[in-house]
Amino acid sequence: MGMGGRGMGIGGFLVLLVLSLVFHRNLFTLISGDVASDGVAASAPPSDSAQDPQVQFVSFVLDDVQATWQNLLPAESGTQYRHAKLVLFRDWIDSACGQAESATGPFYCPDDEKVYLDLGFFNELKSRFGAPGEFAQAYVIAHEIGHHVQKMLGIEGKVQRMRASNPSQANPLSVRLELQADCFAGVWAKSTEQRKIIDQSDVEAGMRAAAAVGDDRLQKMATGRVSPESFTHGSSRERTQWFQSGLNSGRMSACDTFAAAR
Numbered sequence: 649m650g651m652g653g654r655g656m657g658i659g660g661f662l663v664l665l666v667l668s669l670v671f672h673r674n675l676f677t678l679i680s681g682d683v684a685s686d687g688v689a690a691s692a693p694p695s696d697s698a699q700d701p702q703v704q705f706v707s708f709v710l711d712d713v714q715a716t717w718q719n720l721l722p723a724e725s726g727t728q729y730r731h732a733k734l735v736l737f738r739d740w741i742d743s744a745c746g747q748a749e750s751a752t753g754p755f756y757c758p759d760d761e762k763v764y765l766d767l768g769f770f771n772e773l774k775s776r777f778g779a780p781g782e783f784a785q786a787y788v789i790a791h792e793i794g795h796h797v798q799k800m801l802g803i804e805g806k807v808q809r810m811r812a813s814n815p816s817q818a819n820p821l822s823v824r825l826e827l828q829a830d831c832f833a834g835v836w837a838k839s840t841e842q843r844k845i846i847d848q849s850d851v852e853a854g855m856r857a858a859a860a861v862g863d864d865r866l867q868k869m870a871t872g873r874v875s876p877e878s879f880t881h882g883s884s885r886e887r888t889q890w891f892q893s894g895l896n897s898g899r900m901s902a903c904d905t906f907a908a909a910r
C-alpha cells in the first residue's frame with residue numbers, strides 16, 4: 649500500500665493514525681448512526697458503510713485535520729476552532745447551500761459548516777490515479793477544512809461581501825480564497841510530515857493528482873445548481889506553490905494570499 653515504495657506511504661499513515669487515535673476514542677463508533685459524535689454524517693449510506701475502508705479513511709483524515717486546527721487556530725490567531733461536520737453522499741444531497749449532485753465535486757457549505765463529499769468522486773480519484781489518489785483524498789479533505797478555517801476567521805464572509813460589492817473582482821477574489829485553502833491544507837500536511845507520516849514524494853504525487861482532478865472536475869460541473877467550487881481555483885502551478893508555502897512553514901501566516909502579488 650506504499651506510495652511508490654518510498655516513505656511510509658498512506659498505509660503507514662493509516663496505521664499511525666489508528667495507533668495515535670485509538671486510545672482517545674473508539675474509531676468504529678465514529679461513523680455509525682445518522683450523526684456520530686465526531687461529526688460524520690452519512691446520507692443514505694450503504695448499510696455497511698461503517699466497515700467501508702474508504703469511509704474509515706475519510707474519518708481518520710478528517711479527525712486528524714481537525715485536531716491539528718484545534719491546536720493551531722487558537723495558538724496562531726486567538727480564534728477557537730469549532731468542529732465542522734462531514735456529510736458523505738452518493739448521487740445528490742440537499743445542503744444549506746442548495747442541492748448538490750455528484751458532479752459538483754466536494755465542497756464546503758459555510759451556512760451549515762459541513763463538508764460534503766461524494767464517495768463516487770473518491771472512487772474516481774483512486775481508479776484514475778492509483779496510490780497517490782489516497783493522499784489526494786486527504787488533500788481534498790484538508791482543503792475543504794481550510795474553507796471552514798476561513799469561515800472561523802471571518803475571511804470567507806469578508807470575501808463574500810467584497811465579491812458582492814465589486815463583481816469585476818469576484819473571480820480573482822475567489823481564486824485567492826481557494827489558494828489560501830490550499831495553503832491551509834499545506835499547513836496541515838506539515839504536521840503530518842513532522843510526525844513522519846508522509847514524506848515529500850507523497851506530497852508531490854498527491855498534489856499533482858489533486859490539481860489534475862480538480863481541474864477536470866470543474867469542467868464537468870453542472871450549471872444552475874449549487875457549486876461553490878465552480879469558480880476558478882487558480883492554475884495547478886499556483887495551487888502547488890501555495891500548498892508548498894503552507895507545507896514549508898507550517899504556519900497560517902504563510903497563507904496570506906490576499907496580500908501576495910500574483
Ligand SMILES: [Zn+2]
Nearest residue numbers: 791826829877
Ligand atoms: Zn475550495
